[in-house]
Amino acid sequence: MSKKPTAGPALHKVIMVGSGGVGKSALTLQFMYDEFVEDYEPTKADSYRKKVVLDGEEVQIDILDTAGQEDYAAIRDNYFRSGEGFLCVFSITDDESFQATQEFREQILRVKNDESIPFLLVGNKCDLNGIRRVPLAECQQRAQQWQVPYVETSAKTRENVDKVFFDLMREIRSRKTEDSKATSGRAKDRCKKRRLKCTHL
Amino acid sequence: MGDLIKEFDNPNFSVERYTKQLVKECVGGPDLQKKKKEIQAYSDKTSATLKRSVYANYMQFIETAKEISNLESEMTQLSLLLHEQHNILASLTDGAAAKTGEDNDKEFHNEEEAENMHATRAVKEMVQGFNGNLEGKTFLCEGALTELDSNDYRPVQRVFFFLFNDVLIVCKVKHDKRLEFISEYDPKKIAVINIKDLNGVKNAINIITPDGSKIYQSITPAGKTEWIEQFEVAFRWDQQQKKPKKGPAPQPPKPNNSNNLTVDISPTDSQSAVVRKEENMAPDWIHSATDEIETFIAQRHFEDAESLIKRCKDFLQQSKTFVGVVEIEEKVMQLERQLADVLLQELSKCHARNLEVALRSTRRCLQILVNMGKARQASGTLLKVCSIGLRTAQKEARKNNAKISELFFCDLAQVACAFLLSFESQPACVSALVVWCNAELQYFASQLKKHYLTKGSHLESIAKCVEGVRKPCAKLTEIGLDLSYHLEGLLRADLEDLINESRLRLLETVGRTDDPWQPFNLHTKSNLKRLLLELEVLGIDMRPHTTGDTWINLTQSTLNFTRHYLQLTNHCAYLAKSEALSKSCQVLLRDLIIAQHSLKPDANLSVDPNFVAKNKQFLCEELLPIAISIFRRISGSNPDILRTIGIIRQQQAAPIPKKRSVYQTDVF
Numbered sequence: 065m066s067k068k069p070t071a072g073p074a075l076h077k078v079i080m081v082g083s084g085g086v087g088k089s090a091l092t093l094q095f096m097y098d099e100f101v102e103d104y105e106p107t108k109a110d111s112y113r114k115k116v117v118l119d120g121e122e123v124q125i126d127i128l129d130t131a132g133q134e135d136y137a138a139i140r141d142n143y144f145r146s147g148e149g150f151l152c153v154f155s156i157t158d159d160e161s162f163q164a165t166q167e168f169r170e171q172i173l174r175v176k177n178d179e180s181i182p183f184l185l186v187g188n189k190c191d192l193n194g195i196r197r198v199p200l201a202e203c204q205q206r207a208q209q210w211q212v213p214y215v216e217t218s219a220k221t222r223e224n225v226d227k228v229f230f231d232l233m234r235e236i237r238s239r240k241t242e243d244s245k246a247t248s249g250r251a252k253d254r255c256k257k258r259r260l261k262c263t264h265l
Numbered sequence: 266m267g268d269l270i271k272e273f274d275n276p277n278f279s280v281e282r283y284t285k286q287l288v289k290e291c292v293g294g295p296d297l298q299k300k301k302k303e304i305q306a307y308s309d310k311t312s313a314t315l316k317r318s319v320y321a322n323y324m325q326f327i328e329t330a331k332e333i334s335n336l337e338s339e340m341t342q343l344s345l346l347l348h349e350q351h352n353i354l355a356s357l358t359d360g361a362a363a364k365t366g367e368d369n370d371k372e373f374h375n376e377e378e379a380e381n382m383h384a385t386r387a388v389k390e391m392v393q394g395f396n397g398n399l400e401g402k403t404f405l406c407e408g409a410l411t412e413l414d415s416n417d418y419r420p421v422q423r424v425f426f427f428l429f430n431d432v433l434i435v436c437k438v439k440h441d442k443r444l445e446f447i448s449e450y451d452p453k454k455i456a457v458i459n460i461k462d463l464n465g466v467k468n469a470i471n472i473i474t475p476d477g478s479k480i481y482q483s484i485t486p487a488g489k490t491e492w493i494e495q496f497e498v499a500f501r502w503d504q505q506q507k508k509p510k511k512g513p514a515p516q517p518p519k520p521n522n523s524n525n526l527t528v529d530i531s532p533t534d535s536q537s538a539v540v541r542k543e544e545n546m547a548p549d550w551i552h553s554a555t556d557e558i559e560t561f562i563a564q565r566h567f568e569d570a571e572s573l574i575k576r577c578k579d580f581l582q583q584s585k586t587f588v589g590v591v592e593i594e595e596k597v598m599q600l601e602r603q604l605a606d607v608l609l610q611e612l613s614k615c616h617a618r619n620l621e622v623a624l625r626s627t628r629r630c631l632q633i634l635v636n637m638g639k640a641r642q643a644s645g646t647l648l649k650v651c652s653i654g655l656r657t658a659q660k661e662a663r664k665n666n667a668k669i670s671e672l673f674f675c676d677l678a679q680v681a682c683a684f685l686l687s688f689e690s691q692p693a694c695v696s697a698l699v700v701w702c703n704a705e706l707q708y709f710a711s712q713l714k715k716h717y718l719t720k721g722s723h724l725e726s727i728a729k730c731v732e733g734v735r736k737p738c739a740k741l742t743e744i745g746l747d748l749s750y751h752l753e754g755l756l757r758a759d760l761e762d763l764i765n766e767s768r769l770r771l772l773e774t775v776g777r778t779d780d781p782w783q784p785f786n787l788h789t790k791s792n793l794k795r796l797l798l799e800l801e802v803l804g805i806d807m808r809p810h811t812t813g814d815t816w817i818n819l820t821q822s823t824l825n826f827t828r829h830y831l832q833l834t835n836h837c838a839y840l841a842k843s844e845a846l847s848k849s850c851q852v853l854l855r856d857l858i859i860a861q862h863s864l865k866p867d868a869n870l871s872v873d874p875n876f877v878a879k880n881k882q883f884l885c886e887e888l889l890p891i892a893i894s895i896f897r898r899i900s901g902s903n904p905d906i907l908r909t910i911g912i913i914r915q916q917q918a919a920p921i922p923k924k925r926s927v928y929q930t931d932v933f
Contacts, residue, residue, distance in 0.1 A: 109458040110459045111471055114462070128458060139453075139500060142455070
């Protein structure tokens, strides 16, 4: 249970990041409304909220679907600050989008100043395995390097769509319980500790 | 009375039910009368209270009216701005293909500047507590939004945003609708999130500022989209501003001459306008003139609008070669029509309770309309206004039992004077006035017939009424308006009918009373004296007929007839001033005296035939000539018909009775 002072269900804030056209909105809409949107219309920044049952507990998920286009890079900081967990999406048919994930990861870590922020690397469009450009091994290697889970999804077939959102929410939830156990002062220390540890690695 | 008020104030009050109830409750007429009086008193009291409260709030009324007109002009300005924007967009899309790009660009800059000025002023005027400098900023968007609680989405407060290219001003909308500055943000540090789904909350956006994230709600989906787009524009402002500069020719934002011209709207500057004409470029004032005129009209500076239109027309007549002449000319014509319409409308609203006030308030509009050459429309409208004023005044006067005739003709004269003052040089209008006067006269006559010359009216009141109409009517000739003939024509048929009717009625009364055919004894000297005086005033000297202290040597009915006849002669003579009525008046008088003359004593009565003859002789030889002279004096014409009876009478005259020994009284 959330220890927030508000009475309502716990709210988990998820942010979709990734290059333009990799399917962030498609994943979001598939999760929200069980529908696959074929038309492509670049997103600026849309937010959605939905009540879901996570392991028998009713929670709210807040999804911020951001713009992948490069010209929004400057404003991303503002969005990222509010996120509690990130789905970093790329298209397995587009190597450039995979390379871009590096940049997104760095920006998130910089903004959140937290190496262990709940984060999933998501390879979307796995229904298009035939025209795959990013080898699975490469993806897994990067995930391992970042110490984050790697999941392949298809917004079209709904494969793993629920999984990525629920997995991320679980991580966010466990982070929150962890944080609330520690006093606020020590939490901050731990953050630093993590960061230090990271630099050690 | 308190109960009464409560009853009337009841929203379910029904007149019918109330009346029924009243009738049921009241016993007999007096009771009802009493109730009626009570209600009447209440009604009077209410109207008095109403009057009082109107006076008490008079200033407020005036202020509210001012406020409304201010708002009206502001609305017009707003719509102007919108219109301008529309024009800019249209010209931009058109201009992209054409070569006039430069022109449009300039225009665009001007419009943009005007808009900026407007918004900057709005911020300064409306926002309390904001001291930032807004010079040189570009205004993008403004509007009210509702801030929602981020947890339960309840409305927290109303806010008002002003978005400029590099600053967002957030204000709180206070309860008195004033704005209180909260904070300002750099749009580059603001992230806007379109909230697509928030548990049923519609049209919400999330704005993330350095101070945190807040949810705002717009009233319409369009408003929300607009905000998102404008925030994006502000966010990308610097990128976009750089792009056009990379464009074809990096022109200085404003060429030298256009800079001078933006201020050039003063009428004294026509010289420089003529100089610039050589470049086939319209002076800027004429471009801005149309908007200016529109603003003048909206702000009710009609004179300024008119003079500016005139100036534009003059200029357009001189030179028709510059760019965009057709559009400007068209626009000016359209504005001229608009101004005329507005003025006519204004004019038609001028009617006040008092005609004089109404006339005074029309003067301004009239002057402008005449200057604009719209005299005919103006005169028509003016006369309509006057009709209303005139008729209301008549109604009022009738209610108050005032002299409606004098009022009518005075009003008519007033209108005519005011009209001639404005339209003297317009013959077409003057004839309109004449037509109008005739129409009003016709209406007046119909009212007169309806309310004063009703069937069964006495000749006396008819004569008074007609005399009262004729006198002021004749006075109108002083200002060159002769309506007498028309008036007589309108009244003639009715008056003739009335006179004939009176004649028949009077003839019936002759000889009704049983006359004992004895000399009239008035019993006291003072009675005699009074009778003699009365008759003397009417123009007949009866002293020769007195005998003794209290006797008149004529019958009582002869004396009564004499008095009545002389009065009637007076009235008839007045009516007979119009030749058309003279005949029927004379016939009335003739028939009456003949009827009296032919009265015969009852056969059963023993009377002195000489005395009977004396009475008849008196009628022919004394009363008739006096009546004839009175008639002639008053009516100013010879009563030929009356004089013919005189001759007949003399032929039939009875032999002159012997003189009696007469006792002379000392009454005189």
